[in-house]
Amino acid sequence: MYRYRRYAYAFVLPAVLVIAGTLVYPMGQGVYLSFMRVGIDLATTFVGFANYVEVLRQPLFWGVIGHTAVFAVVSTVLTLAVGLGLALLLNRPDLRFRTFWRVLFLMPWTISHVAAGLGWKWIFDGLYGVANDLLLRIGLIEEPLMWLGTRDLAMACVIVANIWRSYPFVMLLLLAALQTIPQEQYEAAGVDGASGWQRFRFVTLPNIKFAIFVGSALDFIFNVRQFDLIFVMTRGGPRNSTEVLATLVNRQAFEYFDYGQASATAVLMLLMLVAATYVYRRLMQTPVESR
């Protein structure tokens, strides 16, 4: 028995080492640095909670929390709506050219955040962007809109770009779940005279509830951590209106070279994510148990 246990440890060891090296060590280092004043040459001085106090004292930080919440929640909800809609469409038995549509809808997932950000930045460009050109041509606007140069529009634009980049993941997850629903359940519902909406509400939705929770939880975490897309499109502007936690950490670390404050902000971000994930987990328990 002891020998078998030794084998078990030996088999698990490489994975533990990889996780320790790539996750535990950097995380521990981040927490350590959050209590230090760190020079550009990495010379450190212990400052206790001073970095946390400084971060929490800044009005910008609280504004950034708000932006991050708006970006993450709106993106997650709308990504779920788009992903679910397309998954339902792709799951229709009468859909023609199914493979073509699947490949087409999956395309955004294959594009990097940076490339997607650049593409959307050009689309929303105030001077030569397609969005203004199209809207001017069809007469919906009379003068070009400052998409990325106006506070509210800029946030809407980065959310649209993020949804476009993120929905295929949720779509795939939900499509996989949809395909596991036994056809007999729909047939039984049909026999009972259920309408299309009732079939969706009482057959489809309960069967894919778990996938919805998993997909949206993961998507929410991705959205809170989103950096590259926003950085490329707006660099957090105008006037910090699209500054989120990840771009703030980048600014503190690589524009101000204040690694202590950047680490403190990153630790606070981690704590918020852990709290959000815990809430999600609690919410998930109900559907898991009821499956």
Added chain:
Amino acid sequence: MLRSRLVRSLLALACAAPVAVTAQPVTIQYMDWKLNDSKKIYEFYEQVAKEFTAANPDIKVELVPVQWEQRMQKLITESQGGVPRDVVRVTGTDMAALFPLLRPVDQLLRDIGKYDEVVKPIPARYLADYDTKDGKLYGIPTYISADGLMYNKKLFAAAGLDPNKPPKTWEEFLDYAKKLTKPPNQYGYVLFGAKSGSSARRWMRVFWDAGCEVITRDFKRAAFADKPQCVAAFKREIDFARVAKVTPPGAANADFEFVITGFAQERIAMHMGGANNVDIANGKNPGVGANFALVPMPVTGAALANGDSLVIPAGSKHPQQAAKWLAHLASKDVEVRYALVGRSSPARADALADPRIKADPFLAFHVPADALYSGYSTPKWPKVETVLMDMVQASLLGDETPEAALARGTKEVNAILAAP
């Protein structure tokens, strides 16, 4: 037994034989965002590296392009990781934060006998402004960023303006900009409103051009609202966007890419920029450069003294070889040739006086010495820069009047500079 003896004898012979030791060439790496500017510039550096290796067969040079926005992050993280490149281009204002990661170059240049040749022709002020700390020289200035008014002659002619008579006063400038504005496809002028280092450089020049400073030279307090003309200069620029509406929409998000693309597409008729923009614009729309002209800015034409510096990171594994490459890059010959290819005015006085530079239409104008300003070499500059661009954006978006933005900015900058 016999075989064993034979093998041993052969081995002994082999060890005893005189061996011709051939030293392996050392490869050093040169990181520079200019390598991304255009194919022409990359090829120029390839040629310079070939010439250097021909003269120094024991040293090979690997060119490492980097994005402008990532230059600091790359240099810092690579240095902290102990694997920096050997020679790196940084901007003058980057230097203040970088000293702990750099190796003094003065002794290295003396060691290879190139100190006088490299350092003496550079005006002492350029060396003092950014590159010297505690009496040691950490970088070699490599060019003067002399911006001018870049305008599109074709669009001038189409608007009924004389392409050979660019505006000379701000009143004329506004009049021209209005005539050149035909929304939504064409605008007379453009402002750099996005939050970035390259935008901040342009706004520094707005204040300098009015004879003002952004912060005092002892780095103790804000100075951009010290005199009425400073406020007037800031307000004038904002009014181009908000009152005269001669700039394209989205000015608060207009970065260098936006400006240069709009200019290359002939949708923006005038902007303030350096001669190096010509090739970048040409790269986006080949041949369009023939329509451009560059003249001194209206009024004084203030310029940034010493735009960039060449440095050797402290962690370079080949400092002697790096010093030789740095000395080669900073030589008069290479500076002049680069100026003609990259269209940047050289920092060396002897290179600037070269007839080839004076004959170039885009390098022909020279800024008088009293109009030369330096950036602010303090580690707090990135935070000041953030406030500067926030004032610009607040004014452009109409959140605050230019006067109110300057007043708020003054308080914020003073707090930053007063902090330990």
